[in-house]
Each structure stands twice: as C-alpha cells, then as structure tokens.
Amino acid sequence: MNTSKLEILIKKEDLKNKIKELADQLNEKYKNESLTVIAILNGALFFFSDLLKLLKMPIQIDTIVVSSYDGTKSTDKIVYHKKIVKPIIENQNVIIIEDIIDTGRTMNSVFEYVQSLKPKTLDLVVLASKEDTKTKFKYDYKSLFIVPDKYIVGYGFGIDDLYRQLEDIYIINE
Ligand code: 5GP
Numbered sequence: 001m002n003t004s005k006l007e008i009l010i011k012k013e014d015l016k017n018k019i020k021e022l023a024d025q026l027n028e029k030y031k032n033e034s035l036t037v038i039a040i041l042n043g044a045l046f047f048f049s050d051l052l053k054l055l056k057m058p059i060q061i062d063t064i065v066v067s068s069y070d071g072t073k074s075t076d077k078i079v080y081h082k083k084i085v086k087p088i089i090e091n092q093n094v095i096i097i098e099d100i101i102d103t104g105r106t107m108n109s110v111f112e113y114v115q116s117l118k119p120k121t122l123d124l125v126v127l128a129s130k131e132d133t134k135t136k137f138k139y140d141y142k143s144l145f146i147v148p149d150k151y152i153v154g155y156g157f158g159i160d161d162l163y164r165q166l167e168d169i170y171i172i173n174e
Contacts, residue, residue: 001162006153006170010128010145015155015169018144019047022125023054026095034058036094036119038084040110041065042164043099046156047127051097062086064113068106078109084117094119099156100147101129104137111139128152128169 026035034057039048041063052059065082096114101107107124115122124141132149147169153159154166163170 003166003170005173006163006166007173008168009147009152009171010155010169012155012167015127016050019050020054022142022144023051027054027056030057030093032057033093034060036060036062036089036092038094038096038114039063040096040098040106041082042158042161043156044097044127045164047099048097060086060092064110066106066110076105078106080113083113089114090118091120093121093123095123095125098124098126099128100152101126101137101141101143107137107141108139111137127155 035055037048037052037055037059039045039061042065052061062084063082064080064084066078066080068076068078094114096107096110098107098110107126111122111124124139126141126143128145128147129143130149131146148171150171151159151174152169153163153172154169156164157169158164159172
C-alpha cells in the first residue's frame, strides 16, 4: 500500500474522544429506550463498531450497502447493494450511522428510504462532513468532524476500497 501521498488529518485519539462524547450523549438521550442502529457500509464500518461498544441501551443493528462514487468522483447514480434485513422499524427509535456527507445525494435517498419505514424517531449521525460543499442534504444531522473539501481515506474511508484499514484519517494528495 503506497502511503507516501497521505497527509494526516484526524488522529485516532481524536476519533476516539469524539465517539465517546457522542456515545455519552446517546446514552443520556435514549436512557430508558431501545434503539435500532443502522450502518451505511462500507465507509461507516469502524465508526459503527466503535460507537456500538459504548452504547448501554438495548440495541438492534442492521446495515445498508449503497454506493454513489466512482473513484474519487461523486455521481448521480445511487446503487443499493443491500437494504435493511429487518424492515420492522415502525415505532422504533432509529439512528443512521454514515461515514460522510459530501453533496448529500446519497443520504437524501437513504434517509427517505428509512423514513418510509415509519420509525418513531429518526436521527442521522455522520463522522464527517465537507466544509466547502454546499450540501443538498435536506434534513437535520449531527456531524462529528468538519473536513476540507478534499478526498479523505482511513478509518473506514476507502478509495476504490483501499486504505480502509488505516487507524487515522488522511487527505490524499493527488
Ligand atoms: P454524497 O452523496 O454526499 O456526495 O457522497 C456520500 C458518499 O460518498 C459517502 O457515503 C462516501 O462513501 C463517499 N465519499 C464522499 N466524500 C468522500 C471522501 O472524501 N472520501 C471517501 N473515502 N469517500 C467519500
């Protein structure tokens, strides 16, 4: 794996601290409730598993596999490779865990799909959002980090599926 073009952006300690902060907030907000947590894969893989380990309420998990990127370019074509397996989320508290919002196209589609299954509440948490992009995402969400409008890799973020296993997050200098 060629790491010479990578410039560190977010260190694993900072990821850990922010995720712990988020878990504390969720543990407080859903103290006496149960939760369905849906990960958008592959990008949210590590964020999802690190967060889950810190949650204290009864949780069910599910996953959606969707793609819209071709290499480092966002495209209009949103492809669902897998939808949720247990679509019985009516009247449940649901949180969607996503890696990043760039243009917002992917999440508009995913959010509306999950919303159509009539959950009691629906929150979206993303690990990062791009600072300079005018996101077209239409709903409220929480973002743990604001990142520059550059392509990032590591901690689940890949480029053509490479670099996902890195523990920190990097900018790729092309
Ligand atoms: P959007 O539909 O918001 O333009 O794109 C969202 C999806 O594109 C994310 O779920 C993610 O898979 C991918 N994506 C957007 N920006 C980046 C980036 O900087 N790095 C990586 N690895 N993926 C990105």
